[in-house]
Amino acid sequence: MSRSRTSSGAGELLVPLRRDSTVPLHQQVARGIRDRIRQGLLPADAVVPSTRALAADLGLSRGVVVEAYQQLVAEGYLVSRTGGYTQVAPAAARELPVPRTEPMSGGSPRIDFRYSRPDVSQFPRAAWLRSIRKVLTETPHDRLAYLDGRGAIELREALAAYLNRVRGTSARAENLLISNGFAQGSRLLLQVLAASGFRRLAVEDPSDDELRAVAAAAGLEAVGVPVLDSGVDVEALERSGADVVLVTAAHQFPTGAVTSAQTRAALVDWAGRRDALIVEDDYDAEYRYDREPIGAIQGLAPDRVVYAGTASKTLAPGLRLGWLILPAHLVEAMSSAKVVDDRGSSVLDQLTFADFVARGEFDRHLRRMRPRYRRLRDTLVDRLAEQLPDLRPVGISAGLHVTTWLPPDLSEQAVAQAALERGVGVYGLAPYWVDAGPAGLVFGYGGLTEQAVVEGIDALAAAVAAVRSTPSID
Incomplete structure (x- = not known):
């Protein structure tokens, strides 16, 4: 059966009027619509409100709007269709001008080894949809109101149970805070710490460079501490004078070092003696291949450690879901900071993720992805050994990236530029050093296929x- 289309579903239409003007109102209405069509703000075939609806919106008699529409139809700007609706005439419509942009230099690589890209094509849509449906069907209306600054209690309870079981944390729902990814959580944390009197943040050297800029903006001085094979150098940390340290203990970024039991104990001892704080970024601990799982430092000293986690590497960065397990004395200040910052993260996303975790779908997704990522890791390491044996890989037992040191005759910049000219994106270690360090490359492989890895290497x-065959200029 055919369905007639009417203008009752058309939205409102902004038409400026000046009631003190000598220009008749029907002419003002016609001019307002005509101008919007000419400017491209009303596209071809857009349905305009009915004369009755627009008259009610503008506080006019219907006859005024009818006269305006008739004039625009006569001029060819509007078309009246059978069924009682009126549209913008295609011949009269204009396209909005496209802003001019400068072309990107170098172009985008065909195969990109950029770090921090999981395989979002494997996002568990069907399982996520089941959780969405359950949330939309069963969530009481009052759960859609403003939340506690810590986030939805359902997600905090689900995450506390999951992290205590899988990561060996000592989490309670009341000490968890939900954030828009690690980026927001870390920014708010550093702001709160600076306001509480913390002054110097120690970061692993090398480490993610973005957080150092965030620390500076918060008023904290960032100092680098060397990373050893066993994790951060605690003796250097002692000498740094820092009162808070950020570590990636389960899989150091970017070297891949795993913090040993002795170093973990030494970190906890340092924090207790200095009345200091450890921030543990557990960004990709779920992906391990050649070693047994190692529990979080937070489980050893809940009152001295802020534990940070995120769904960005395990599910998808676009979800913007992160969490912090906080010592009790930071909960109130962090909750207030979150409320001030954005009034809370999306409750529907939180409740969906809570159901997803509670039903075991998160565990199932991780079990499915581990062998997939391991095959990619193996392909990358094997191909490097075949094609580039003097690029020594390190930190390959876990995570979604591999770091290789470069031999002395190769520079990061020259290799990256030559690779880009061949359609491959590779990235150097230089941005991650606080102080200058050895040259190397970081290969993110999570978002690639095995074939792409082979072709890229x-x-x-x-x-x-090509770099080696080019004479150097002294």
Whole structure:
């Protein structure tokens, strides 16, 4: 059966009127609509409100709007259709001008080894949809109101149970805070710590450079502490004078070092003696391949450690879901900071994730993804050994990236540029050093296919050969 289309579903239409003007109102209405069509703000075939609806919106008699529409139809700006609705005439419509942009230099790589890209094509849509449906069907209306600054209690309870079981944390729902990813959580934390009297943040050297800028903006001085094979150098940390340290203990970024039991104990001892704080960024601990799982430091000293986690590497960065397990004395200040910052993260996303975790779908997704990422890791390491044996990989037992040191005759910049010319994106270690350190490359492989990894490394080998064949300029 055919369905007639009417203008009752059309939205409102902004038409400026000046009631003190000598210009008749029907002419003002016609001019307002005509101008919006000419400016491209009303596209071709857009349905305009009915004369009755627009008259009610503008506080006019219907006859005024009818006269305006008739004039625009006569001029060819509007078309009246059978069924009682009126549309913008295609011949009269204009397209909005497209802003001019400068082309990107170098272009985008065809195969990109950029770090921090999981395989979002494997996002568990069907399982997530089941959780969405359950939330929309069963959530009481009052759960859609403003939340506690810590986030939805359902998600905090689900995460506390999951993290205590899988990561060995000592979490309670009342000490958990939900944030828009690690970026927001870390920014709010550093702001709260600076306001509480903390002054110096120690970061692993090398480490993610973005957090150092966030620390500076919060008023904290960031100092680098070397990373050893066993994790952060605690003796250097002692000498740094820091009162808070950020560590990636389960899989150090970018070297891949795993913090040993002795170093973990030494960190906890340092924090207790200095009345200091440890921030533990557990960004990709769920992905391990060649070693047994290692529990979080937070479980050893809940009152001295802020534990940070995120769904960005395990599910998708676009979800913007992160969490912090906080010592009790930071909960109120962090909750207030979250409320001031954005009034709370999306409750529907939180409740969906809570159901997803509670039903075991998160565990199932991780079990499915581990062998997939391990095959990618193996392909990358094997191809490097075949094509570029002097690029020594480190930190390959876990995570979604591999770091390789470069031999003395290769520079990061030259290799990256030569690779880009062959359609491959590779990235150097230089931005991650607080102080200058050895040259190397970071290969993120999570978002690639095995074939892309093979082709990318083969192209990189050609790029390295080209660099080596080019005479250096002294």
